[in-house]
Amino acid sequence: MEKKAAACIPGGETEAITRRMNPFTGTSYFSSTVVVSDTETEKEKRAVYRRWSELPALTIDMILDRLDFVEKFRFASVCVTWRDAAPDFAKRRPQRIIPWLLFSQDTQTGALSFLNLPETMIHHVRIPQINMNLCYGSTQGWLFMFAGDACENNHCFLLNPISKAQIQLPPLSLESRQSFLKVLLSSSPAINEDWMVVAHTVSHGLLFCKPGDRSWSIGPPNSKYAFSFDYGDIIFSGGQVYVLSMLNTVWVFDIKTQNLVLMGGGASPAYDLHNDGIDHGDPYICYLVESNGELFLVARFLKNTAYHYTTIGFLLYKLHKNDNIELRVRGYVWVRQSSFGADRALFLSINGSKSVSTIENPGVQSNCIYFINDLHRQTGKPCDIGICHVEDGKIEPFNIPLDAYAFKFPSVWVTPSV
Amino acid sequence: MSSTKIFLKSSDDKTFEIDETAARASETLKNIIDGGCLDGVIPLPNVSSNILPKVIEYCKKHGGDNGSSKKIANGGVDKDKEILPDYDEEEDKREKVRVDELKKWEEEYMDFDQQVLYDLMLAANYLHIKGLLDLTVEKAASMIRGRTPDQIRENFNINSDFTPEEEEEMILIEDEWDDEWAFD
Incomplete structure (x- = not known):
């Protein structure tokens, strides 16, 4: 002065x-x-x-x-x-968008905390009156939320945590809610008005709704496949829903024709364990993942401890068209992979996975799987958080000291969009 | 080649002289010249006398190499590579010196505050001087990159005009990671 x-x-x-x-x-x-x-x-x-x-x-x-x-x-x-x-910048370079980890909510302010791994940044977004315990999944940058506690009502909605936009969805039955597995959006409602929500539940199998629908329409008659669909995984690809059954077969559900067709796959990764340091009895979670237009089966093997699971390794399979007529496997088969791709990385979660190019996103480590604290569906026990280098199987924690077991809700990957 | 002189009149009625070859760095001026409606002085109602000399300085530097000399240099290098390697090396060296010199010149040329940057960006946009527009836009982007909204506002001296409610509901509040972050 x-x-x-x-x-x-x-x-x-x-x-x-x-x-x-x-x-x-x-x-x-x-x-x-x-x-x-x-x-x-x-x-x-x-x-x-x-x-x-x-x-x-x-x-x-x-x-x-x-x-x-x-x-x-x-x-x-x-x-x-x-x-x-800059309202629509999300549309310009969608391939460059890296998922953020939504991992914490401040109990007083309600602020959500996102971890942006490549930049080592924490982003806080304040959204009043949102309870992350009522979040049932994340898809295309939107969270799938229930409006209140289970007994109160079953109104559900989509919430974009960045733009804070909300879209009301038809109410889901209590049964569906209690057996809710995963939610998918065909495209972000902010980008494409012609979107569709697919909900995967144990009680009703696949449920669908479109903008303006007053109720959910029920997909393939689940009872027929109940034995195999209960805890599988689903993804959206090219306007069709791909379903991974518990038997690791891949089914294609055509939304327009309502046809469910077996594509192939099958066989359990547990049969593949030879020298991987993984025992036959170890629990695992299977994920269906799309990367660069190809379907992958990612098996995450876990070691059981008192309160949580520790990830001990991954096995990767790619869905290959089977040209060998003598083999009695229909159409496509899983083929073991030793690499996820030199220029790819995978953000893995049962709530929705995303594969990204590491050339376009230099902060992301290539041929790596970023895994988070998913709940094991049958046991309800949480897993750990970390990075697996596919090349040598080495597993290490994130570059930020997050205490994965202190998390109050299962984290979700949110691909920020507006 | 003897160059015709062109006269440019700024928004505040001051006249500046520029060689025709230099003026051709601007698409807008080039079109006026080629259109033949040159009537002594070209009025530029969107460019003030503060900024016009800066624009002219850029055009003088870049008017001559408006595509032509660069192309010859590059094309020549590739074609002659096998036939005349010695000569080629010389040419390469000269090219490198030229590029380095140009970079240094650009660095010095671009050393100004955000108000000049703003005016220069708009002038480059209005006069369709692509190279200058790229330079100014890149400088603006570099003043945004890797910074928080607060730091960006400071750089451009912008006041946040969000309502208190919007401020409260701010799209993004960012903390850089530090070890004191507490999980309870």
Whole structure:
């Protein structure tokens, strides 16, 4: 302050003098001139600065094109006009979007905490009146939430934790809720109005709803396949639902024709255990994953401890078209893979997995599986969190000291979108 | 080649002189020149006399190499590579020196505050000077990259004009990771 006043002699002098002369009223002639001239320069400054928000659309687009996804969020958080200038940036480079780990909620403020692994950043988003214990999954950047406790009502909705938009869905039956497994969106409602929600439940199998529906429509008659669908996995790909059964067969459900067709697969990864350091009795979770247009079966093997499971390894299989007629396996078979792909990484969860390119996302480690604290469906016990390097099977914790077992709800990967 | 002089008039009625070859770095000016409707002075109602000399400085530097000289240099290098390797090395060296010199010039040229950046970006946009627009947009992007919204506001001297409710509901509140983060 002293230095500034000395450098700017006239103003500084005047201010200093008036302060000495009249420290209490602040209404003397000198001091009011100082104040007036200050506000004028302030106004001038603002007039100049405000113009940054009036940049032509073309230059704003050019700036946005040079920013990555997270930076675009920051851009949109600067001022109202910049926010309004960047409403649909999520559509531009969807392949560059890396899932964030939604891992914690502040009990007092309700703020959700997201871990952005490649940037080693925690992002907090405040959403009042949301209870993460009522979150039943994450798909296309949206959370699937129930409105209240089970006995109260079964109204459910989609919530975008970044834009905070909500979409009401038809109520689900108590049975479906209690046996809820997974939810899928065909596409983000923010990008495509022609979206569809698929809910996978033990009680009713696959349930569907579209925008404007008043109730869920029931998919394939689950009773017929109940023995095998109960704890499988489902994914959306190319407008069709792929179902992984408990027998590790892959079924394709065509939404338009309501046809359920066996594609192939089969065989248990447990038969494949030779020298992997995994015992036959070890529990495992099977995930169905799409990467670069190909289907993968990821088997996550666990060691049982008192309160949780520790991940001890993964086996990877790719669905291959079977050209060998002599083999009596229909169509497609699982073929063991030693690598997930030199330029791919997998963010794995029973709530929804996502494979990303590590070339387009340099902060992500290639040929790695980022796994989180999924609940084992049959036992209800949580797993651990970490990274598995597929190449040598090495498992290590995240680069941030998250205590996975202190989590109050199973984490979900959320691919931020607006 | 003797170059015709072009006169540009800024928004505040000051006239500046520029060589035709340099002026051709601007698509807008090029179209006016080629359109033949050159009437002594080209009025630029969107560019002030503060910023026009800066624009002219860029055009002078880049007007000559507007595609042509660069192309010859690059194309020549590739074609002659097998036939004249010695000469080629020389050419490569010269090219490298030229590029380094240009980078240094750009660095010095781009050393100004955000107000000039804003005016220059708009002038480059209006006059369709692609290279200058790229330079200014990149500088603006670099003032955003890796920074929190607060730091960005500071860089551009923008005041957050979100309502208190919006501020409360702020799209994103960010904390950089530190070890004091507590899990309860």
